[in-house]
Amino acid sequence: MRIASLGSGSRGNATLVQHQETTLLIDNGFSLKQFTQRLQRLEIDPRAIDAVLLTHEHGDHSGGVQRLCASHDIPLWTAVGTARAALAPGFEYNRLVAGQTVTIGGIEVLPVTVPHDASEPLQFIFHQLDNGKRLGLLTDTGHITSHIVEAFGRLDGLLLEFNYDLDMLENGPYPEMLKRRVGGKHGHLSNDQSMDLLRQIDTSSLGCLIAAHISEKNNARHLVDKLIRQLDNVPEPILADQEAGFGWITV
Ligand SMILES: [Zn+2]
Ligand SMILES: [Zn+2]
Structure with missing residues (x-):
């Protein structure tokens, strides 16, 4: 299994998970033009994407999903609440339910409930069926629940949100309401x-x-890097970038 990103941050997210012939796209917060340009960097044809999984309705994740799915006829998977909030009425999708795995090609997907200020937000654990490797994705989560601790243990790969430094948020440029939102239990x-x-x-x-x-x-970024390097039981971190995302990483 391998993972790559077309961009990561509040101005747009799109992540690819691939195993052999199966390519999954998680979220697309980019316009079709931006998405296509960014996808070219990874030498992937949009027609090779087998499914799009949408985590939640916020624009930095959902903004380009419907247009992309419609223009390349890609099946969309998401929760009912997210579909209601993000998609045009009648737009077709396959339903995801937290805790219920679905298998797409050679990858089994486990949707995990997270606390975030959206209708029915999910994050994912991907399970490579032929050799058991597991990769977790966890962003847009307000706080760590015991459910998350249980679900995200014993992984082979993990993409994890490091959204803000508390001091920088408190003393930063965001208006008070947005500071409270980002720093809150559903931020x-x-x-x-x-x-x-x-x-x-x-x-x-x-x-x-x-x-x-x-x-x-x-x-x-240097703060995040320094913090993670203090832990001696985790590998050296890779830092995802808003513009560049990151190239293919094998799990
Ligand atoms: Zn986000
Ligand atoms: Zn969000």
């Missing part, structure tokens, strides 16, 4: 919250760790 994961998760889960099999959805205004 985003701070560096400290994500570090806590890494301390709580079993990381003994973790071969790759990607820090993602890093705020450009309320966080600093």
Whole structure:
């Protein structure tokens, strides 16, 4: 299994997970033109995408999903609540239910409920069926629940949100209401919250760790890098970028 990103952050997210002949796209917050340009960097044809999985309705994840699915006839998978909030009435999709796995090609997908200020937000764990490798995606989460700790342990790869540094958020340029939203229980994961998760889960099999959805205004990449390197039971982090995303990483 391998993973790549077309961009990560509040101005747009799109992540690819691929195993042999199966290519899944998680979210697309980019216009069709932007998406196509970014996809070319990875040398993937849009027609090779077998399914789009939509985590929740916020524009940085859902903005380009419907247009992309319609123009390339790609099946869409999402929760009912997300479909109601993000899609035009009548737009076809396959229903995802938290805790119920679906198998798409050679990848089994487990949707996991997370606390976030959206209708029915999900994050995912991907299970490569032929050799059992597991890759987790966790962004847009307000706080760490015991359910998350249970679901995200013993992974081979993890893409984890490091959204903000608390001091930078408090002293930063966001209006008060937005500060409270981002820092609230249904906002985003701070560096400290994500570090806590890494301390709580079993990381003994973790071969790759990607820090993602890093705020450009309320966080600093060198801070995230330094924090993660303090842990001696996790691999050296890869930092996802808003513009560049990251290239293919094998899990
Ligand atoms: Zn987001
Ligand atoms: Zn969100």
